[in-house]
Amino acid sequence: MFNKTVTKPSIEKPNSENFQVHTAVHIWEKNEIYKLRYQVYVEEMGKAANHAKGNQLYDELDDRSLLLYVQTGETILATARLTIATAAEYSKELADIFQLHTFQAGFNDPNLLYGLCTKLAVKKEYRNSTALYLILSEVYKILADQNIRFWFGGCNPYLVPLYERLGFRRFAPNFSDEGYGLLVPIILLVDDTEYLRMVRSPLYRQARTRKANPETARKFTELFPATRKVLNSRLTRPHDLWTFLTEKLGKPLTSIPAFQHISQADTMALLESSAVFSCKASDCLIEENTACHDLYIILSGQLATQSANPKLILQAGEVFGGITPQIKRLPSDSIIALEDSDLLVLPQQSLERYYYPLQEAAATMTDNLLNQQEKTPQISSSKGENRHA
Incomplete structure (x- = not known):
């Protein structure tokens, strides 16, 4: 794409x-x-x-x-x-x-x-x-x-x-x-x-x-x-969103592998139609055998596959989902929140809208995610490692 x-x-x-x-x-x-x-x-x-x-x-x-x-x-x-x-x-x-x-x-x-x-x-x-x-x-x-x-x-x-x-x-x-x-x-x-x-x-x-x-x-x-x-996507200024994300993660978004080699300005443009949302422990974010074409970034808390043995644990700074034909996710297991967590979601359609004005940044993100996909075939981990319970 x-x-x-x-x-x-x-x-x-x-x-x-x-x-x-x-x-x-x-x-x-x-x-x-x-x-x-x-x-x-x-x-x-x-x-x-x-x-x-x-x-x-x-x-x-x-x-x-x-x-x-x-x-x-x-x-x-x-x-x-x-x-x-x-x-x-x-x-x-x-x-x-x-x-x-x-x-x-x-x-x-x-x-x-x-x-x-x-x-x-x-x-x-x-x-x-x-x-x-x-x-x-x-x-x-x-x-x-x-x-x-x-x-x-x-x-x-x-x-x-x-x-x-x-x-x-x-x-x-x-x-x-x-x-x-x-x-x-x-x-x-x-x-x-x-x-x-x-x-x-x-x-x-x-x-x-x-x-x-x-x-x-x-x-x-x-x-x-x-x-x-509530952090409303229509009433939050880009600077305030960047500050919020940095404080939640404890580091700039551009420091995690999914956004490496992308400038802060281009990253914020890609996030223009994103949303920060919260979930409670036991919330099921992705149902079993359901394709996920949007990109989720964990800002705080922990998520895990529900019944896989061993379970894959996802923590702050890690990502799951997919936004391109090459990065489609069809998890064999559902993904649930282990504790109250905050996430940032980037809808596939909004990223596609920025494809032409931000071709280089979008292509770099795709390369980053493809590299992570090779390391974790089922769920992309932005830290490039699997942690199991």
Whole structure:
């Protein structure tokens, strides 16, 4: 992938002027949505196979949710599911994950409605189009029109930068969903117009025309004070991120093998769409036999393979995952946190975006990771050594 002599290809962009957003009403629409989910989650990403029925991905929440989709011509190219309900109407598991009873008590309203957006899927060839924005903009419009203040969701760690750009915040402990892996609970405060402006969310285009309610954000921060300490990728200056990473590791990031021979400036450019996240002891970061194409750097704590004998122990400064066709990881075993740990995740897509402006730095990183892969075939260790328990 990171070949210094490759020229940038010309890519024909989809004509977004023909995109239309619809709410599924007919059975055929819903069946096409379930098929699209299957194509994205199961066939492409290798997730959620346990939830599949034939070539469709469906569960009981679909029966009481709005199923939205973006269409061009005869093609459905993106979909999302929006559930609107009170805390009592959600399952106990979902209410606990998103701490809905804390909201209910804090805002003193048992009839408070909450929006939950799940099963977001976009065809690969349309991910650089406006399809994602269009469908999320429709979700925002529906919630704002009904004066629903809270929009919840969950994402894998490597998607945190994307959702923080949209205006979501992290606020609760991670959770796991079989078939989807480790997920981070996120929330968007629909009427916090000032915050959407601060993070330069594309949803601000809609929000600025609506009535803002600063009290929602004030009360949210009061209920979840730890959110003040979350390192938000949209609100953290590059210098502050570099300082944080250096303090966590006890040394500059450029001193670990994965980033050797890359300047601080180029390293920070590569990290522009990265995210720092925390996990608790026993959190499963990579499920068994699941390909991992994003790069994870351990900043503190310890991780290990779960059932391999002997176990491979990974510590601060080490890396795992892969970002190129040559460095694909298919661990034969899952990777779990042995203790509370902090990690930095570099999404494959964001690194690919910097391939052309930063060819030399990207190629150097690839060479560094390939060298480490030769030393540890299953999991790349930036220290070039295997430690077993």
